[in-house]
Amino acid sequence: MRLALFDLDHTLIPFDSGMAWTRFLVARGALPLEAPEVYLGYCLEYVAGTLDIHAMHRVTVAPLSTVPRAQIEAWGRDFEAEMRAHVPASMLALVARHRDAGDLCALVTATTHFIAGPFARLFGIDHVVSTEAQQQGVFYTGEIDGEPCYREHKLTRVQAWLAGQAPPLALQAFTQSWFYSDSRSDLPLLQAVSHPVAVRPDPHLRAHALQAGWSVIDEGGENGLPAGQTVELRLMREDDLPLLHTWLNRPHVAVWWGNEQPTLDEVREQYLPSVLARDGVTPYIASVDGVPFAYAQSYVALGSGEGWWEDETDPGVRGIDQSIGEPSLLDQGLGTRLVRALLEHLFADPSVTKVQTDPSPDNARAIRCYEKAGFRRVKTVVTPDGPAVYMLCERPRGKAGG
Secondary structure, eight states: OEEEEEOTBTTTBSSOHHHHHHHHHHHTTSSOTTHHHHHHHHHHHHHHTOOOHHHHHHHHHGGGTTSOHHHHHHHHHHHHHHHGGGSOHHHHHHHHHHHHTTOEEEEEEEEEHHHHHHHHHHHTOOEEEEEOEEEETTEEEEEESSSOSSTHHHHHHHHHHHHTSSSOOOGGGSSEEEEEESOGGGHHHHTTSSEEEEESOOHHHHHHHHHHTOEEEOOSSGGGSOTTOOEEEEEOOGGGHHHHHHHHTSHHHHTTTTTOOOOHHHHHHHHOHHHHHHTTEEEEEEEETTEEEEEEEEEEOTTOBTTBSTTOOOTTEEEEEEEEOOGGGTTSSHHHHHHHHHHHHHHTSTTOOEEEEOOOTTOHHHHHHHHHHTOEEEEEEEETTEEEEEEEEEOOTTOOOO
16 A cells, blocks of 8 residues: 655645735735735745744634635635646646555645645545644634644644544555655655655755655756746736835845835835836736746836936837746746746837847846847946946847838
């Protein structure tokens, strides 16, 4: 008899299910616009290893304490339908291989059950071991029922689930057992199975897995990303500004964006789409598998003003800027995919002749990214922001301009 256990966030799916659920509810008016920003704060605590999961659960569930369970279940069905397109085929195939082999499969996640359940159904996993929301009548209270399915409690929760089967089971009774996870917080359960597998692991788990000789899955695409995973661009909306505020205040972004650490009001004043439009700037949000991860903007170089590109005479030149807001997604090839998506979008306009960009000479990551996307270095220039590497990408042959 064999057992296969799967973590959810950043393992079976390459994004945070709680954030996806939060944005889903914001879109329906069930949560306030600032809810994603508040949730992101807890995500950062998780990455830092300082998360109070009870506080995070309250933020996720307490606002729904006046909503009957029947309505939340109905939202769950709609959420499941919306997430279907964002479930990676490679992970569906992985689960299917275990299921077809007759393995007992379970989703084991710190995520609240009513969020995890839709994903379990999408993957065809019958058993869910998750954090349970406390109930009072037909409502959730906002508290956790029992121990959260998190850190060392994942192991004890799995043991309790197995003991509750008919007949009762135990981990050591299985001839082979797997647990797939991305996070160091899951080490207790990973160490308890016969086949621990690190999936796109965090640095700590990667180092541990390599030292211990565990399997590591980085998936088959460029720089560890699934081959079929694509970057999607959409125009930025006003309700994206709290997320942009969070990104602009992250150290890895702020260092290349003037170290301004703007307030939310300052972000609204400067980045409101209607304000940017007056300056010829078009803002975008980039997503992968439906989850936002980066900000980008394009602009008409001619007439930029304030000392920018004063020698430019070609009205068809566009400039671009962008930054990945999620630190966990750096150095995974997404920057190059984002720039390529921008180029494809801009060159779809026949009036665009070429695209330029101007990274700092010290920003080696950005320069490599642009070169991989098809830009070439032209010269070093002095801009109002200081020295920059002027880089160009001409319209590809076969894409004639108007």
